[in-house]
Amino acid sequence: MSSAPEVQNQEPNQEPPKETNAEQKPEEKEALGEEKDAAKEEVKVEEKEEKTEEKKEEKKKEEEEKDKKKKEQKKEEKKEEKKESWKDFIYNPRTGEFLGRTASSWGLIFLFYLIFYGVLTGMFILTIWVMLQTLDDAVPRHQDRLASPGLVVRPHAVEISYNRSDPTNYNPYVQQLHDLLQQYNDSIQEGNDLCLVGEYTDQDDQPKKKVCQFKRSNLRQCSGLPDASFGYAEGQPCVIIKLNRVIGLKPEGDPYINCTAKRNTPLQMIYFPPEGRLDKMFFPYYGKIAHPDYVQPLVAVKLLLTKEDYNVEQTVECKVEGSNLRNSDERDKYLGRVTFRVKVFQ
Incomplete structure (x- = not known):
């Protein structure tokens, strides 16, 4: 009879190992779960970053393609403008200009140059006529020969x-x-x-x-x-x-x-x-x-x-x-x- 209470008295002071293991397992699980969650978050962050980089690269490519298209469009527009400008320079149906001038403008220019060159021609003919009046048809006015012949x-x-x-x-x-x-x-x-x-x-x-x-x-x-x-x-x-x-x-x-x-x-x-x-x-x-x-x-x-x-x-x-x-x-x-x-x- 005396041995039974001793056994009872000793049991409260000792913790069984099984109970401690049971108490520690949830904590470990929580830590492991947190680590997994952190890893998942990191993976998600990395994936997000990769996606953002991919999106940036795609945007750059799209922008470059847009720039190329814009440049090509500008070149085509310039070519068309040049063609239209040459056509308009030769003859512009809107203003009736030929080579950049209207018919009245061309007429005034031709009239000016006709009078201008007509005056020059008249002055040249006059000076030649005056010079001929001073010359003798038979004897040259100036001779390059020496006074003594060879x-x-x-x-x-x-x-x-x-x-x-x-x-x-x-x-x-x-x-x-x-x-x-x-x-x-x-x-x-x-x-x-x-x-x-x-x-x-x-x-x-x-x-x-x-x-x-x-x-x-x-x-x-x-x-x-x-x-x-x-x-x-x-x-x-x-x-x-x-x-x-x-x-x-x-x-x-x-x-x-x-x-x-x-x-x-x-x-x-x-x-x-x-x-x-x-x-x-x-x-x-x-x-x-x-x-x-x-x-x-x-x-x-x-x-x-x-x-x-x-x-x-x-x-x-x-x-x-x-x-x-x-x-x-x-x-x-x-x-x-x-x-x-x-x-x-x-």
Whole structure:
């Protein structure tokens, strides 16, 4: 009997393990539930954030697409505006404008430019007419030629070189001389006037200028009449010297042509006309219009080459002398003089 109360007295002081476990389980469950709820909330938050980001990206894409569409629409609108503006610029049916102006505006512009250019044309014609009144048809007002003329040699060659036994070598030279003397044929010159020898032929007051005769036959052995080869076949060639034309030139004194060989031994020559004279009757010259048939005086020089002169180059200088015409200007080697070379092969 005594053992029973002891047992009863001890039971209240001891807590059975099963009861403690039962009491702790709800708390753990609550903690676990809270953790799960927190995890779910976090997942929900993350999902919301992802959804919001997706929505933002979709909105951006939509905005970009809208911007592209707007840009494309603007481009199309601009193209249409340009087309319409070009059409309206060419012809605008609303305002009746053609190329940006009405018919009355175009008419006023054409009238203005017609009057403007008409006045300019009239002023130009007037100035040309006034200038022409001061000019002479026969004589140029200003001449760019020198007061002293130059000399020219024919055949037109600085060096006359040929083989006298081969006609094909000298035929070009002979042909040049024949061509030059065609207008000096006696049949043509007989129609010109006989002028006073040694006197100027002044014709300032005469509307039609006469021409003094210079016959080809005056050149005798160098005329090409007795010897059609002008002495080239026999090795004694002829050259013709002429003075360039200068309007109004009246040389003082008695001009003549003098030729010299640039070597120690003299070279024999014959002049036609005699002494190489340039007669005053062929001066002055009045120009191509007033003096269309004018023929200038010529001087032919026949070079009397000997056998010793063959195969040797001969340098000859011809000058106009006996007058006030210049012949020694170092700046112009053709002013009043001319130099040429001759070489004949046997």
